[in-house]
Amino acid sequence: MKYFILVWAGLWRRPLRTILTLLSIIVAFLLYGTLHGVTSSFDDAIDQMSDTRLRVQSRVNLIESLPIAYLPQIEALPGVDGVGYYQALVAYYQEPRNALQVGAVGLDGFLDVYPEIVVPEDQVEAMRRTRTGALVGRDLAEEWGWNIGDRVTLRSQVFTQADGSDVWDFDIAGIYEFDEAFGDFAAQEIYVHFDYFDEARIQNRGMVLLYFVKVGSVERAAAIGQRIDAMFENSRFATQTLNEKDWVRSQIQRIGNIDFFVNAIIGAVFFTLLFLTGNTMWQSVRERIPELAVLKTYGFGNATIVGLVAAESLLLCVSAAGIALAAAATFFPQIFRSMGIGGLPLPASVIALGLAIGVFVAIVSALPPAWLAQRLNVVDALARR
């Protein structure tokens, strides 16, 4: 610790160079933290998905519908504990840019299948009594200043009513939240009654986009999924059933091999950073050769000199990495939360790996200048040869 003053003095001999290097390292580690934040958020999203909840959709694509008549057949399958269904309204509030996720659902079945949706019982009861009722996510309600009892007028870009109107009025009967025990998700959707919506619309009546099937155990989930698909295999509306976890994983994989891209980018950044910090440390030691010679003259051994150079490099790299990772851990979950992806913190493993990379960059950067300092001939250096 008593040598800290020498390390500090060496670091701030050229303040501008040190600050610029520090900023470069911070940017590199901020990028690392952010990108790993993205991939870890995806991983977290997968982890938070249920593997005992099956998602039944059209085998053709995501926007094809399935008949509501499938409901009793699915409910009748052994091992099925509950079934919910969902039809998207594709609506916006006030302006098309305010697109909202609005789902027409069979209320009780849907809430049974999604226990993470938490609504006070009196509000559920009010929803049951209100044909035009809506359950609104708390985050969405706060965003628009909506309260229970408010009438919300939406316009659908797909579904019109019998009178040709694309305007849909809903009365807020309850405000739901997500149970934190199931994960950190933003409550930003609106759920309305499927029966009301289906009767009022003129397109695609009697059809739903998705079924959600609750099964008792993970072991039986795959078999039940296969039975559902087999049941409708030869119908006009064939199904594809996956548990939620596999479905989310498949959607993420459709984007591409994110891990590979992230690792490639981070690898390139750190490779460049290695040269940058290595060059900074080399220059810093080279221009201090007379000073290092004085230290050696006064009895500082080679090990101590090498230690001073390494400590300087470590202080530079690890402190910058620490600042960057702290910033990433603080700010980026909030950004993801605002995007509705989920606001989980950076995993401790990402932070630990980041600090380990910081130590590695510091040590590798310090090796050439430490070698230079260690080989320094005091007599020649004092004679400025």
Next chain:
Amino acid sequence: MTALVTIRDVDKGYVRGKQRVEVLKGLNLDVETGEFLALMGPSGSGKTTLLNLIGGLDKCDKGEVVVAGQRLDKLSSGQLAKWRARHVGFVFQFYNLLPVLSAERNVEVPLLLTKLSGKQRRQNVRAALELVGLGDRAKHKPAELSGGQQQRVGIARALVSDPTLLICDEPTGDLDRESSESVLQLLELLNRDHGKTVIMVTHDPRAAEHASSLLHVDKGVLSAEPLETAA
């Protein structure tokens, strides 16, 4: 008086490019404890080489170098470093202070190698700076001090660990006459009142007058008089 420095039959040469240059040849020297020895001679005569051997910064090719009872030519570089930390204080022509550190932090540098507590180190630093007359400049950085003051800081750094021997390589070579005189009086005081043995290389005959003895070095040979005068 006992000999603090004993040098016997020392040879020392360097390889410069493809050529080997013999600097010292069969050199003998005794320096008594408490002596203030001035070494004079033309550039390239071997003064600094001799100083480096006495200070344990370099090793001779042949012969014996004994300082404070220790055969320096037998020590490894690591052992020499530890020996220097205990026994020698160095004063350089260009001060060689660390520019980012204050005067007191510069003076503290040799004490970092000791087991003294922070409080003890600060006390010793204060005493050393008071001794060289810079107690009020402790917080100043080298760039905020004159050349003479910087050299005084250098002297304070050299004596803060209470070494047996002070080695001064042209300590007034970069100073004006007034500052030189002040620095030389300080070295004289350290020798006379504090018992420090001082070996000083200088080009300046006026500086050499402050020493208690004077030797001339020319072509690696020591003499009491300059070679041309002696001849």
